Amino acid sequence: MYRLALRMLTRDTGKYLALVVGLTFATLLITQQGSIFLGLIKRSTGVLQNVGQPDLWVCDPRVQTVLEIRNMSDRDFERVRTVPGVAWAEPFFSSRATVELTDGSYKTAQLIGVDRSTLVGQPPEVLVGSLDDLRAPDAIMVDESSRSKLAYPEIGDTLKLNDRRAVVVGICRAKLGFDSNAMIYTTFDNARRFTPLGREKIPFILVKTQEGADVPTVASSIRERTGLGAWTRDEMEWLSTRFILTQTGIGINFGTTVLLGFIVGLAVTAAIFYQFTIENLKHFAVLKAMGTRNGVLVRMVMLQAITVGAIGFGIGSGLAGLFSLQGRRPGAELAPYLPWQLLLMCMAGMLVCIVVGSILSIRKVVRLEPAVVFK
């Protein structure tokens, strides 16, 4: 009987395709909207993701996001270095800067400054040129995907950063930040020259703990001894994410859109399958009149639901995956992020809706008077 159920499903080509396409787009809608939302949130921590070496990020305790800058003093920097358990600490610069292009137009860029001697916080990947060249005066490295925003500068070209001369010495690859501004690397000293910040000049201090030291304990010591904030990268990411979600309109505005996408997608899923079963009610009545038990009919409907749900979800999530890959291309403005948790959540939601749609229609099947076959 279950094979018959599958044949009843798949051989009604028009309805079957409508079901699959409907469920595919419901999945795509849910996962795509969700992945864009998560991608945007993740982009808010792009600067953090480019820096792999340190265990702790130290900053002003009032900082709520990596996008916000409250500078610390050289004295703060020295105090952090002396906290027990700290192996090394290096300054890290992150701020916006204005780039004047050769055609006279302006662009905003995210300027990252790394320690000149250790290069801690360096770009994750250098594509053209050498990291050593970054130590030269006025040297900058431009992120590959940012070149289009800066009129495709080549090595040796000169840009104006906050009205100061900057020479391109390399092309690197890094993750963009929340606002997708062009990403430019330089040394900490150069960065301070490009972007004077007043008396206190250090936005972040990157800290590596000594081998065997307990990272949370060291973070706690830094907080106690210096009065500064000290966070692991994960904590800093969560801090930034929470800021975006709660302190900007993005959480409520985009969240509402995503939620609507979820509701519409799931409602469509339930409605499509409900309609399919209702349209087959007459056939179920014939089977019932012939002596098919309610339990068998229920399992037939559930099998149809799960089959079509799995196919729709598979194709939909596959398309969402392709969409996500497209967004990973260098220079892509889209920021989809499709973690397995989102797929799992989408699958669970789809399953719930298909089951709800099935249960609603199954109730009709179970209550169906087989006598309708004579009408």
Add this chain to the structure above:
Amino acid sequence: MSANNGGALHLRGVKKTYGVGENAVRALRGIDLDVPSSQLVMLVGPSGCGKTTLVSILSGVLDADEGSVEVFGVDWRALRSAEATKRRSELMGFVFQSFNLIPTLNVVENTSVPLLVRGLGERAAQRRAAELLIEVGLGDRLKSMPGELSGGQQQRVAIARALVGKPRLLVCDEPTAALDGRTGQRIMELIQSAARGKDEAGRDRVVVVVTHDNRIFHYADRIIEMEDGRLKPTLSQHVLEESHHVPTFDPADTITQK
């Protein structure tokens, strides 16, 4: 237990009302009926007289409000729903006016459904279905879909489906209504032959045909006319004329009316 005096179908005081209050429709007003085995019985009468309700109750797909309904000793009203469903799969075969074939299953799959319902394996069920389809002249259309067949062919598939489980009671609801005269005659020959056949255990069976089609009255062993939820004691003149002296019923004998 059974008060059946050897009859295949035994109904006493069967009543059925749809709706309540002022809107109530009394579909059956007290039917007493006995039908012996090996008979092809035709149930005739105007639309709304209760024919379909009567065969629905006979088939166990509809519950009577009052009275007793026994089909080959099975008292439908005494059975729980699940048990009635199981007994239906063993006892009953159905042929419908609109064929009611499942459009997404091919001919042999449609025909094998009653056997699958009984739990037979798909391969064995399809083998038996194919044998029967060859008998009804559809051996070359086993893999065809219902939509590719003519009305007569579809009805032959429906008859094969109804007979594949070798049921004891075959209920046919207007089996020729959607067919032209010649095809209808061929279908009735098949149904008449089924009435002479045996069930799985070699026992006689009964065929009940609900019809308006006076062209097929002569196939009946017995004609029962209904009017306003009751069995008529004597056949109407036009039924008598069309029936070509088919035995009707004697109100004092096996078929009575309250």
